[in-house]
Amino acid sequence: MKIAIGILLVAGISCLHASSLLLDGSFENPPVPAGSLTQYATGSNIGGAWTVTGTICGTSCVLAINTTYSEQSGAITFEAEDGSVALDLTGSGNTVDGGVQQIAATLIGMRYNLSFWVGNADNTKPGYGQNSAVQLVVNNLPVNVYTNSNNTSGIVNWEQFVYSFVASTSSTTVKFVNATIGDNEAGLDNVSLDLATPEPATLFFGGFAMIAAAAVLRRQTRRQ
Numbered sequence: 001m002k003i004a005i006g007i008l009l010v011a012g013i014s015c016l017h018a019s020s021l022l023l024d025g026s027f028e029n030p031p032v033p034a035g036s037l038t039q040y041a042t043g044s045n046i047g048g049a050w051t052v053t054g055t056i057c058g059t060s061c062v063l064a065i066n067t068t069y070s071e072q073s074g075a076i077t078f079e080a081e082d083g084s085v086a087l088d089l090t091g092s093g094n095t096v097d098g099g100v101q102q103i104a105a106t107l108i109g110m111r112y113n114l115s116f117w118v119g120n121a122d123n124t125k126p127g128y129g130q131n132s133a134v135q136l137v138v139n140n141l142p143v144n145v146y147t148n149s150n151n152t153s154g155i156v157n158w159e160q161f162v163y164s165f166v167a168s169t170s171s172t173t174v175k176f177v178n179a180t181i182g183d184n185e186a187g188l189d190n191v192s193l194d195l196a197t198p199e200p201a202t203l204f205f206g207g208f209a210m211i212a213a214a215a216v217l218r219r220q221t222r223r224q
Helices: 002-015 200-223
Strands: 037-040 050-053 062-066 085-088 099-105 111-121 132-138 141-148 156-166 171-178 187-195
Touching: 099 132, 111 132, 111 141, 111 171, 132 156, 141 156, 156 187, 171 187
Parallel strands: none
Antiparallel strands: 037 062, 050 099, 062 085, 085 187, 099 171, 111 156, 111 187, 132 141, 132 171
């Protein structure tokens, strides 16, 4: 029985560290052919997971770019932070309001960590002279603008940001919107939403509940 209780405890704690609650956080579906990009209009769907948003960006709100794509005769390439595809929220015309959103199931009162990477193309290249900025919106409420001012010659520089929050609803809408002015790149990649590591007290009470459940199971087994 001690072994069974231990298994229950490990299983319960492991559930707190499941895979990301957001699907296709690296935008790998559908695949983008090598050396090319795919344009997405407002209202369209990316990989069955992300919905493209925007009111004035029209037919090219966001771009899904293969990691081998390049511009300016190869002077600048667009390597993804994770996998083979990343998004550019500026679309083809930098109309500012292009973005993507997804709804995730959450537990009220639980703390979550939202991790994402913002990409900034080489600021020395024509058309890419500004820092890349992305607006985070959660449940239709603007949270913050996250700016990557780091520069790497010839490629996209990626910077990670993490936003922690306590869920107040059983579903949470996570939205990213281009906030870059006068620039052709606001990269987004490797997005994940996970339960935060529980505090020791949470583990204690969770473990106590598991033990109680195991005790009930043991009594029922004896009666059979």
